Amino acid sequence: MAFGKHRSPWGTMSVRSRLISGLARPFKFTARKVLGDTLYQQVRVSLLGELNGLGLDWRWGHSLRRVHPVRRDFGWQAGQPIDRYYTEEHFFPAHRADIRGSVLEIGDNRYTMQFGDDRVTRSEVLHLHAGSPGSTIHGDLTQAPHIPSDSFDCLILTFTLQFIYDVRAALRTVARILKPDGVALVVVPGISQIARYDMDTWGEYWRFTSLSARLLFEEVFRPEDVTVSTYGNVLSATASLQGLISTELRREELDSYDRDYQVLIGIRAVKR
Numbered sequence: 001m002a003f004g005k006h007r008s009p010w011g012t013m014s015v016r017s018r019l020i021s022g023l024a025r026p027f028k029f030t031a032r033k034v035l036g037d038t039l040y041q042q043v044r045v046s047l048l049g050e051l052n053g054l055g056l057d058w059r060w061g062h063s064l065r066r067v068h069p070v071r072r073d074f075g076w077q078a079g080q081p082i083d084r085y086y087t088e089e090h091f092f093p094a095h096r097a098d099i100r101g102s103v104l105e106i107g108d109n110r111y112t113m114q115f116g117d118d119r120v121t122r123s124e125v126l127h128l129h130a131g132s133p134g135s136t137i138h139g140d141l142t143q144a145p146h147i148p149s150d151s152f153d154c155l156i157l158t159f160t161l162q163f164i165y166d167v168r169a170a171l172r173t174v175a176r177i178l179k180p181d182g183v184a185l186v187v188v189p190g191i192s193q194i195a196r197y198d199m200d201t202w203g204e205y206w207r208f209t210s211l212s213a214r215l216l217f218e219e220v221f222r223p224e225d226v227t228v229s230t231y232g233n234v235l236s237a238t239a240s241l242q243g244l245i246s247t248e249l250r251r252e253e254l255d256s257y258d259r260d261y262q263v264l265i266g267i268r269a270v271k272r
Contacts, residue, residue: 064242071243074193078245083264085246085254086231087158087187088114091266094229098183098268101153106141106160108134124152128202142169150179158187162206163198167216175220178271184221186269188213190230190262191237208265217269225270232263 074081080088092099092115100119103112109123116123126147127135139146142164155174164170174184188208198204210228217226232240233256239249240263246254 064238069193069242072193072196073243074195074240075243075245078243080246082232082236082240082244082246082249082254083159083189083192086264087266089246090231090255091187091229091264092185095183095185095268098185099154099156102151102179103154103156104137104152104177105156106158111156111158141173142166144173144177147173147177149176151177153179153182155182155184155186157184159189161186161188162208163202163204165203165205167206168219171216171220175269175271180271182271184267184269184271186217186267188265188267190265191232191241192263193241193243210259210262210265213265213267217267221269222272225272227268229266229268230259230262230264231257231266232261233258234261237261237263 071078074083088111092111096115096117097119099112099116100121102122102124103109103116103120104124104126105112106126109125112120112123124137125135126137126139126141128138128140129135130138132138137147141160155178157174161167161170174186178184188206190208190210192207195204210230214226214228217228233253235253235256236249
């Protein structure tokens with residue numbers, strides 16, 4: 001059934017909500033004029049999220065009738081992006097014990113330090129460009145003959161593979177430089193916006209599904225040694241695309257998983 005001009009795809013408002021909305025209309029006009037459209041929308045989304053958390057019949061969803069996102073930076077300036085919530089509150093805590101011994105992380109060693117505790121004996125950081133702060137190894141995962149085989153007990157790749165065109169070559173390197181019984185912990189995006197800086201700097205090529213991730217990893221690891229987890233639902237996917245942050249949703253909303261709305265995909269692969 002088509003939506004009439006008085007119906008909204010976001011749902012109908014209760015009598016109380018319509019009354020409150022009508023009373024608030026003059027204040028909305030003033031606030032928008034003073035704050036400007038961008039800041040007004042950010043404040044509005046945060047306020048409606050708080051009111052919703054208090055049980056009031058307001059929905060931040062009513063602010064989504066817009067062609068520009070609330071934030072374009074994944075929410076970084078406001079707090080913890082939703083995909084990082086799944087990474088930091090679920091994926092890595094579940095695999096904390098794998099972060100041990102000699103660990104190689106891409107870009108920086110934030111998760112090595114955050115989750116490795118005293119199990120890590122050596123922390124290395126791979127970066128594409130020489131001289132990058134904190135990096136200890138320079139090179140491209142698709143062509144890294146200078147990294148010895150069987151070198152690391154754990155490899156951490158978070159939000160990396162989408163920027164590598166030759167994903168298969170990168171995964172062959174990952175498998176090669178892991179020690180026997182070493183573990184690769186990999187996080188890739190499912191439903192996500194483009195990272196404009198990265199797209200313009202070195203290119204952004206891929207989005208993944210649980211199936212594509214599994215099949216790619218099974219080309220270089222035994223199928224029984226590959227575990228794929230998905231995180232997200234239609235609400236968190238929508239919120240993530242808008243640049244909302246984890247604290248603007250309730251935890252039970254974030255932690256409800258729907259396999260048809262894969263915001264984040266986590267892969268654990270063991271070398272045998």
